[in-house]
Every structure is written in structure tokens, then in C-alpha cells.
Amino acid sequence: MLNFKNEIAKFIAHAIDMQEVEIESFIETPKDKNNGDYAFPCFRLAKALKKAPPAIAEEIKQKIQIDEKYISKVEIAGGYLNFYINKKLQVEELLKAFSENEEYGKSDFGKEKNIIVEYSSPNIAKPFHIGHLRTTLIGNCLYRVYKYLGYNTTGINHLGDYGTQFGKMIESYKMWGKEYDLTEDPINKMMDMYVRINDLCKKDEVVLERCRENFKLLENGDKYCTSLWEKFKELSLKEFSKIYDILNVRFDSYAGESFYQDKMDEVIQILESKGRITESNGAKIVDLEDRGISTPCIIQKSDGSTIYATRDLAAILYRARTYDFDKCLYVVAYEQNLHFKQIFEVAKDLVDEKYVKGLEHVSYGMVSLPTGKMSTRLGNVVKIEELISETINKAKEIIEEKNPDLPNKDEVAKKVGIGAIVFNTLASTNIKDQIFDWNVALNFQGETGPYIQYTYVRTKSVLEKIEEFPELKSIKTEKLMDEYSLNLIDLLYNFEDTLKQVTFKNEPGILARYLIDVAKNYSIFYNENKIINEDKDLQNARVYLTNCVSKVLKQGAYLLGIEMPEKM
Ligand code: ARG
Numbered sequence: 026m027l028n029f030k031n032e033i034a035k036f037i038a039h040a041i042d043m044q045e046v047e048i049e050s051f052i053e054t055p056k057d058k059n060n061g062d063y064a065f066p067c068f069r070l071a072k073a074l075k076k077a078p079p080a081i082a083e084e085i086k087q088k089i090q091i092d093e094k095y096i097s098k099v100e101i102a103g104g105y106l107n108f109y110i111n112k113k114l115q116v117e118e119l120l121k122a123f124s125e126n127e128e129y130g131k132s133d134f135g136k137e138k139n140i141i142v143e144y145s146s147p148n149i150a151k152p153f154h155i156g157h158l159r160t161t162l163i164g165n166c167l168y169r170v171y172k173y174l175g176y177n178t179t180g181i182n183h184l185g186d187y188g189t190q191f192g193k194m195i196e197s198y199k200m201w202g203k204e205y206d207l208t209e210d211p212i213n214k215m216m217d218m219y220v221r222i223n224d225l226c227k228k229d230e231v232v233l234e235r236c237r238e239n240f241k242l243l244e245n246g247d248k249y250c251t252s253l254w255e256k257f258k259e260l261s262l263k264e265f266s267k268i269y270d271i272l273n274v275r276f277d278s279y280a281g282e283s284f285y286q287d288k289m290d291e292v293i294q295i296l297e298s299k300g301r302i303t304e305s306n307g308a309k310i311v312d313l314e315d316r317g318i319s320t321p322c323i324i325q326k327s328d329g330s331t332i333y334a335t336r337d338l339a340a341i342l343y344r345a346r347t348y349d350f351d352k353c354l355y356v357v358a359y360e361q362n363l364h365f366k367q368i369f370e371v372a373k374d375l376v377d378e379k380y381v382k383g384l385e386h387v388s389y390g391m392v393s394l395p396t397g398k399m400s401t402r403l404g405n406v407v408k409i410e411e412l413i414s415e416t417i418n419k420a421k422e423i424i425e426e427k428n429p430d431l432p433n434k435d436e437v438a439k440k441v442g443i444g445a446i447v448f449n450t451l452a453s454t455n456i457k458d459q460i461f462d463w464n465v466a467l468n469f470q471g472e473t474g475p476y477i478q479y480t481y482v483r484t485k486s487v488l489e490k491i492e493e494f495p496e497l498k499s500i501k502t503e504k505l506m507d508e509y510s511l512n513l514i515d516l517l518y519n520f521e522d523t524l525k526q527v528t529f530k531n532e533p534g535i536l537a538r539y540l541i542d543v544a545k546n547y548s549i550f551y552n553e554n555k556i557i558n559e560d561k562d563l564q565n566a567r568v569y570l571t572n573c574v575s576k577v578l579k580q581g582a583y584l585l586g587i588e589m590p591e592k593m
Contacts, residue, residue: 026122029110030054030522032095033063037106040088041074054519061100061107062515068104078104112511116502119518123573124497128173130520130580135176135528139348142168142178144356145274146281148185149261150194150215153268153409155392155461156358162450162586163389164356165274166533169584170524179348183340184281186258189330190219192240195253196232197222199239211260240330244286258283268409272443272586285339289331292338292375293324299374311371322367337368338375345380352383354531359388359456387531390458392450412461417442419463420475424593427469437590441467441475444587448474451533451585452541472541474587477578480544481589484575487556487568494572495565504566509550513570516543517577524584533585540581547574 034049051069055061067078067085074081082101091099098109123129144164147153164180171178197218205214226233243250262279269275293309296302301311307327313320324335344353355365365386372381421438424431431437449466453459469475488494505514516539523539526532556571558564579589 027118033108036089036091040085062110063108065106082106116505131173133175135174138176138351140171140176140178141350141353143181143183146183150257152212159389160356165586170527180276181278182276187282189240191254192236193222195239195250196236212264282336285336288339289335301374313370316370322371341372342375345376354385354387356387389455392459395462437593440588440590444474444478447586452537454534477540477544481578482593484571487571491568500566500569501562504563509553513546513550
């Protein structure tokens, strides 16, 4: 499909003799179409050209040679150059792109680039709680979007399946294992066992010492300790898989912390050979004071055991070698900001600069429920499974009321309930804390997953009414020149660009808000423009556009992690 943004970038780059790619990355799409279809903010060049933005705008305008086939006019507004594109050409291009591609918006933009998305990564033997929902869903969306744009993408679940806490779990099992039947509700029981042993450790040094001993035995491959640890892991994974299945989340690798057990010595050796390691009270640390981080990174504890950070460093080394990554994204809550700052800094001594540049912590905020709700049954930790089933139940109640005759209510309720959760989780910017409130998330008329699904169902019911779907060559594009159609066309045209923005910023919220825009604009189009019409040319054009909207909503929702019901 003709890329107007890219054409404009070429014109500008040619006029002032600059790199097209860079210019293109500056071009914006104004919200208010009175400011053009595309705008170039000249202040971006102020430094390089040593001129004030309005003067730059003036200069470009004078030198630029635009092709009128693409651009109908260029205007200066303050420090901006506003470009108005040839709308008819845009409509033609868009409709053609839809007729030619089964998967509109898919591209090979990222080809030959390797991306790792690390997400979810829960700790085994502990509940999967509401905070994990965000890493799981943000990561899943990024994974899907990068893939759709042609990146060679690997999804990793860096399971928290190692560390001194397993020494405690093993001790707990040795002491009280007989009291717990782990065939049922294993995670909660393991959690109980952990809390119980932890309390005891606080009171009794001897027990604590035994726990430490257990972890050492585990590290050295002791049979009994290893078999217990494997049991805890297997039981946990079984529970986590249930959640991944409901949410339709997949990983290419489950290489968690334990995977790096035999890969940490090398890390320590490399750091030692570079003179980065110092001793502090018997522990090995990397001092980062000279690099602007006042807390040192501990690499090995005084008892010789390694820690979380060491395993992360080993993972960086391993991933650089195995995946030759261009980007390695860590979707992890902001509580771990310092941790990632530290390990990214230490990584400079471990891997090539190219890899260090690719490391990125995709940090996100907290999630909570409105106080007083769901608390009694769930205790303090909100379990995802219960949140999901509660939401599906509520969705079912709404559907029951709105459309009592719907045949497959359970299936639809599942899609709507999960759609509500996924959208609510992804709609805000990553870093914002959020509250999960059913009244908001399940509002069919609000900015929600169900609203997008509802709009999709609407497009489907329009398309169902049509006896014969029109062919592209019969479409008269001049029938789509009204304001409502053009707004929609412009949005659909920007689908791929929106996906790119998601990857540039690693913010799924950009896609979520985009889909709301599409849905809202379709509702306006639907209310203002009679689709089923005596004027058959008009009808065909509007039906064709409806089908395009339908496809973008479905594909976009899939990329977010939402499935569409065909009726609701
Ligand atoms: N298991 C950790 C937790 O649940 C998150 C792991 C994040 N990833 C990493 N590479 N450190 O808090």
C-alpha cells in the first residue's frame, strides 16, 4: 500500500538533504484534521539546522517539490508544516489493500530482526495474582504485534523456579508434608507451607540453617531435594497452564531461573577477569557507584549461593548467544526498576554493546480492585482464576438480560468477560496504576473490550443482510467522500502505523485506544450514513467499508488478546 507518510518524508528529506528515515519518525498525524492529514514538527530540526522552527517551515515549503498526485496542499502553521493528502487516492489504496491481503496490516517491516519478549514469569509454589495479569497480557500483546510486523519474535516465560526459598519449601515438606494433600488446590497449600516455614525460620535459627542446607543440596543436584523441587514445579505449572489456556497465551520457552543454574560460574569469571567484582562481608558484589547507581549489585552471597540478579545476568549472556537479539524486553512491574537498572549496567561488562542497547525494561504499574469487593472469599491475594470466572459470570448476566435468545451464551460470555479483562488491563499506559472495576470494564457503551466486540458484531449483522458482497472493481470511491467515511478510512489506513507505534514505545494501550477510535467512528458512520440504500453504488461502497472495519476490529482485537463473538 502506498505509504503517504513515507512519501512526505521523501519530499522533505530531498528538500533539505537529510535522512528520510529520521524525518519519517518525526512526522505526526494530527488529531484535528484541520491541521492536515500529516504534520511535520519543524522544531525537531531546530538544533541540527540552527534555525527557529517557523523559519525552517518556511525554508522547506519553498524548496519542497511535491507530487500533486499524492499531496493536495502544504501549509505552514507556526512551527509546523501541515500536509493534506489526495483523499481519493487514499481511499483507492486502502480498498485495494484490503482486497489483496487476507491479513491487512501484516508486514515484513521487522524482518531479520530478533526480538525477545519476556513476560508473565510467575514464581512457582506461589499464587498467580492480579499483578501477573498485566505482565502476561502486555507481553502477550507485544509478542503478537512484533510477530505481525514480521519480527522474528521469541516469547520467554522466565519462571521464578529457583532460589533460597526452595530450600525453605523443601524443609517445610520434610517437616509437614504428610499434612498436605497436594493433589487438590496445590498452590494455596504450597503457599501455606511456605508461610508456615517462614514464620518458624524467623524464630528458629536452626531451622533456617537447615533450609540453607537444603538449597545447597538442591544446587548440588541432591536426588531427594531435586525430586521435591520438581514436584513443586510441576504442580505449579499445571495450575498456571490453566490460566494461559483461558487467556490464550503461549510461550516459545519456559527457560526460567533454574535453567541458568550451571551458567552462572561463567558470569562470575568474566566479571572477575574484568576486575569488576569486589568482596563485601564475604559476598561478591559489583560496585556501581562510579556508574551513578548507589546500590551495588550482589552477585554471590557470603554462603556461596547465587541470587536472582546473577541468574538474570546469565540469561543475558545466554540470550545474546542463542538469539542474537536486537531487543530483549522485560515486562516486569516497576518495583523492579532498580534491579533492571543494575543488571543492565553490569551487562556492559558481559556482552557486546549492541546487546546492552537492546535491553529494555517495560515497566508497569500496580493493579488493584475497588476496596470491599471480592475480598472476603479471596483473602488478600486476588487469584486470577477467580477474577476471570467472576467476570465471565457477570458478563453472562448482562448477556442474559440483553439477548435472552442468544444460542451459545456461555461461549459468548467467556469471550466478553475475558475481552473486558484484557482491554481494561491494556487500555491505560503501562506505567499508570490501575483499578479493575467490573462496572467500568463490562460497560458495553464505555471505552471497553465489550464495546469493541459489540461494534464488531454490528458490522457482522450489516454484512449478513447483504445478498451479494460487492467486488472491488464495482466500488465507486467518490461515494466515500463524506466526512464520516473519510474519518474511518483515515483510521483504517493508519492501522499498520499504529502497530509500529506500539512496538516503538512498547505500549499496547496505543492499539487499545486506536480500536476504540475505530469503533466510535464506525458507530457515527452507522448512525449518520444509511448503509442499506436505494442508491446501490452508495450501498456497495458502504458495505465494502463496513467489511474493512470488521476485519481491522477483529485483527486488532486478536493482537490485543481478545477474541470476537460473531453475535452477542
Ligand atoms: N519471577 C519474578 C516475579 O514474579 C519476575 C521475573 C522477572 N524477570 C526477570 N528476568 N527478572 O516477581
